[in-house]
Amino acid sequence: MxxxxxxxxxxxxxxxxxxxxxxxxxxxxxxxxxxxxxxxxxxxQPVIDVVKARAEHMIYGYPYTVPEFKEATINWVQKRHGWEIQPDWIVFATGIVPVFNTMIQAFTEIGDEVIIQRPVYHPFGFAVVDNDRVISDNSLLYEHGQYRIDFADLEKRAASPKAKIMILCNPHNPVGRVWEKADLIEIAEICLRHNVILISDEIHSDLIFSGHKHVPVASLDERYAMNTVTCYAPSKTFNIAGLRGSGIVAPNPKLRKGLELQFKKNRSIQQNVFALPAYIAAYNECxxxxxxxxxxxxxxxxxxxxxxxxxxxxxxxxxxxxxxxxxxxxxxxxxxxxxxxxxxxxxxxxxxxxxxxxxxxxxxxxxxxxxxxxxxxxxxxxxxxxxxxxxx
Ligand SMILES: Cc1ncc(COP(=O)(O)O)c(C=O)c1O
Known part of the structure; x- marks a missing residue:
């Protein structure tokens, strides 16, 4: 329409x-x-229609994560980003901010370092500080009106024995970079070399302008996939952030189970009744x-x-x-x-x-x-x- x-x-x-x-x-x-x-x-419109239909049912008891959620995620990620993901790898979350907070709790200790690339979406830093971890800021370089990554600094930061996680923002909010394949390979290799888990926040990955292409870092090599937790959501693309639904892709069972266990400990995975109907309609029909x-x-x-x-x-x-x-x-x-x-x-x-x-x-x-x-x-x-x- x-x-x-x-x-x-x-x-x-x-x-x-x-x-x-x-x-x-x-x-x-x-x-x-x-x-x-x-x-x-x-x-x-298909999102509005399913939300209205669900509202008109007039009973709003506990929902569960229907399998169609995984199918919708698999098809969307394949169609838009060319990455073939498996149903087992996908975890539902009530947003992406909860995921990087939970990952920090599950895979780091108090005082450990988490690498972020500022200026960056502020909840990355809040997640680190609020959990009593330490921000390791691999500041982006700004030259002639353009941003790029300081790889020498990233290598040094990743080599610190206290560095355990890197949170990557791709595309980058707020500087608007869509990181290129060569950037992503370098980041992923550095993380692998130093046993730093990579969280790739790809919430903006559908919003790419002409001449650019979004590449999921985990799609580039199986070794990267095993070290990466990739975060997707239809929330920015289809303006449904208030419904709280996201699809997290973690091919490595250790990372996936660690995330799920921490979610369980926090009792923080129960979605609202509108989240999945909207999520599925958005990815399947919009x-x-x-x-x-x-x-x-x-x-x-x-x-x-x-x-x-x-x-x-x-x-x-x-x-x-x-x-x-x-x-x-x-x-x-x-x-x-x-x-x-x-x-x-x-x-x-x-x-x-x-x-x-x-x-x-x-x-x-x-x-x-x-x-x-x-x-x-x-x-x-x-x-x-x-x-x-x-x-x-
Ligand atoms: C990079 C990035 N990650 C995550 C979010 C929000 O995630 P959620 O609403 O799914 O918790 C935003 C929202 O602006 C964002 O820009």
């Missing part, structure tokens, strides 16, 4: 974190929400939605890029290769940290994620969510422009 991503839907008073909690979380209830990573697009979403998002990226270059050249878009999360380099504004977030959130009244939330490397950046109708993006940019003119 044909989807209209230009449709503006009022999300206020729906218990939306992005729209209703913006005051408490971002610091200004009047700011236009362009922060947390869900989109303002209507979900695909590829046409994704095929239409991708050009729309690329259109938003282009709109943003053209607007910035024409009107606000001191704010630079780090060219995204995927995701709907744009990373804006604001260093030429001469603001950073508190002054930069004050500019966007209180002066422009645009609720962005502050860049230093992703690590100190992000102090002169903000993250802007463009998963919204073009009219909303335009409104946000006009608000920024009004204040930008005063900075000269």
């Amino acid at each position: 044909k989807y209209n991503f230009d449709e503006v839907i009022n999300r206020k008073n729906t218990q939306s974190s992005k729209w209703d909690n913006v005051g408490a979380r971002v610091g200004n209830a009047k700011a236009l929400p362009m922060w947390v990573a869900d989109t303002d697009f209507r979900c695909p 590829e046409d939605y994704l095929e239409q979403l991708l050009p729309y998002l690329e259109g938003n990226v282009k709109f943003l890029d053209v607007f910035l270059k024409a009107h606000m050249p001191k704010i630079k878009l780090v060219k995204p290769e995927g995701t709907y999360l744009m990373w804006l380099d604001c260093s030429e504004l001469g603001l950073s940290g508190d002054t930069l977030s004050d500019f966007f959130i209180n002066k422009c009244l645009v609720a962005v994620n502050r860049g230093d939330g992703f690590g100190p490397e992000g102090a002169a950046f903000v993250r802007l969510n463009i998963g919204c109708p073009r009219a909303t993006l335009e409104q946000g940019l006009k608000q920024i422009l009004e204040q930008y003119k005063k900075t000269r």
Whole structure:
């Protein structure tokens, strides 16, 4: 069916974190929400239909993980990413954040090191610190407006006897890189050399722009597959993050059973009744939605890029290769940290994620969510422009 991503839907008073909690979380209830990573697009119709049908059943007792969940995951991963996975390898989880927290609990001790690559999705660091482990930050290198991996530093960090896990973000939130095969091989080899378990968070892997290809690191070599736990979910692609369903692929029984046992100890695997019907419908019936979403998002990226270059050249878009999360380099504004977030959130009244939330490397950046109708993006940019003119 044909989807209209230009449709503006009022999300206020729906218990939306992005729209209703913006005051408490971002610091200004009047700011236009362009922060947390869900989109303002209507979900695909087959998802709406199954959720409605389930709601109309009128009994919401305990569900169980139906086998169709595995089939849907296998078919999607094969079709979109060319990786053949086996039913036994798949574990249901109520989200990906719970998975890396649980993996840390299961496979590391207090004081051990977990490698992450900042600036990166902030819950990676929270998972490490909240579990009394230590962040080992293999900071990404930023040169000439582009990010790449510092492999010499990664090798050193992985060689530390306390380094036990690396959490990879592919595609990378917030810098927008879709890591290439050569990068992934190097990461996987380093992890293998030093007995570091690799968690590959591939939640954004469906959102890839023209000219780029998502490669699951575990698909490249059986040895990598045996050392990797790969995390998928339809939540970003189909805007169903609030339903809490993800598919975790762990070919190595030791890693899989360790994850499952820790889930059991935490009693944290029971899904809600809408999670699996939506998950299965999304993967089985909604590829046409994704095929239409991708050009729309690329259109938003282009709109943003053209607007910035024409009107606000001191704010630079780090060219995204995927995701709907744009990373804006604001260093030429001469603001950073508190002054930069004050500019966007209180002066422009645009609720962005502050860049230093992703690590100190992000102090002169903000993250802007463009998963919204073009009219909303335009409104946000006009608000920024009004204040930008005063900075000269
Ligand atoms: C890289 C990454 N991983 C995980 C998540 C969220 O995972 P979940 O909602 O499945 O816990 C997000 C959401 O923004 C993300 O960007």
